[in-house]
Amino acid sequence: MKAVVIYESRTGNTARAAQLIGAELEARGCETEVFPTRGVDLKTLAEADIAIVGTWTDGAVLFGQRPGGGGNIAKYLPMMWDKPTYGFVTYALRAGNVLRGLNTLLRSLGADMRGGLELHRKHLETDAADFADAVLSAYQPANR
Numbered sequence: 001m002k003a004v005v006i007y008e009s010r011t012g013n014t015a016r017a018a019q020l021i022g023a024e025l026e027a028r029g030c031e032t033e034v035f036p037t038r039g040v041d042l043k044t045l046a047e048a049d050i051a052i053v054g055t056w057t058d059g060a061v062l063f064g065q066r067p068g069g070g071g072n073i074a075k076y077l078p079m080m081w082d083k084p085t086y087g088f089v090t091y092a093l094r095a096g097n098v099l100r101g102l103n104t105l106l107r108s109l110g111a112d113m114r115g116g117l118e119l120h121r122k123h124l125e126t127d128a129a130d131f132a133d134a135v136l137s138a139y140q141p142a143n144r
């Protein structure tokens with residue numbers, strides 16, 4: 001099984017979360033490559049069984065949250081053509097509806113959204129391990 005983890009990050013937390021998730025997936029036998037949104041390798045993405053896309057929470061701390069760098073996700077990711085996809089977001093205090101916003105954005109690219117997780121920026125290690133477990137135990141190939 002192959003996975004690709006793609007992230008948008010402003011101050012490094014989501015990049016770190018992406019690397020941690022990638023390492024946890026590798027440790028569970030899933031071949032995984034990690035890319036920033038702008039550097040995504042389209043062939044690797046096309047060949048991956050699952051995609052995991054992460055971003056950060058951009059808002060006014062308690063309200064108005066939206067996916068950080070959402071414009072870059074829309075700009076640099078190709079159409080996802082029913083790729084089984086999971087979203088994740090990092091946040092500091094309250095993620096609000098940002099995961100829902102990320103799901104909507106990825107769905108608009110054609111991704112088959114299977115779920116997602118909010119990771120508090122102070123608990124990235126434990127949350128990344130839990131996320132890898134959840135993704136792999138829930139994974140079922142696309143029904144085609």
Ligand SMILES: Cc1cc2nc3c(=O)[nH]c(=O)nc-3n(C[C@H](O)[C@H](O)[C@H](O)COP(=O)(O)O)c2cc1C
Binds near residue numbers: 012057058
């Ligand atoms: C401009 C800006 C707005 C933010 N708004 C929120 C917010 O509304 N709620 C929240 O929980 N965290 C908020 N944060 C915190 C970030 O989402 C959090 O630190 C995240 O892990 C940053 O990811 P990054 O290091 O990958 O950029 C904000 C950070 C910035 C820079």
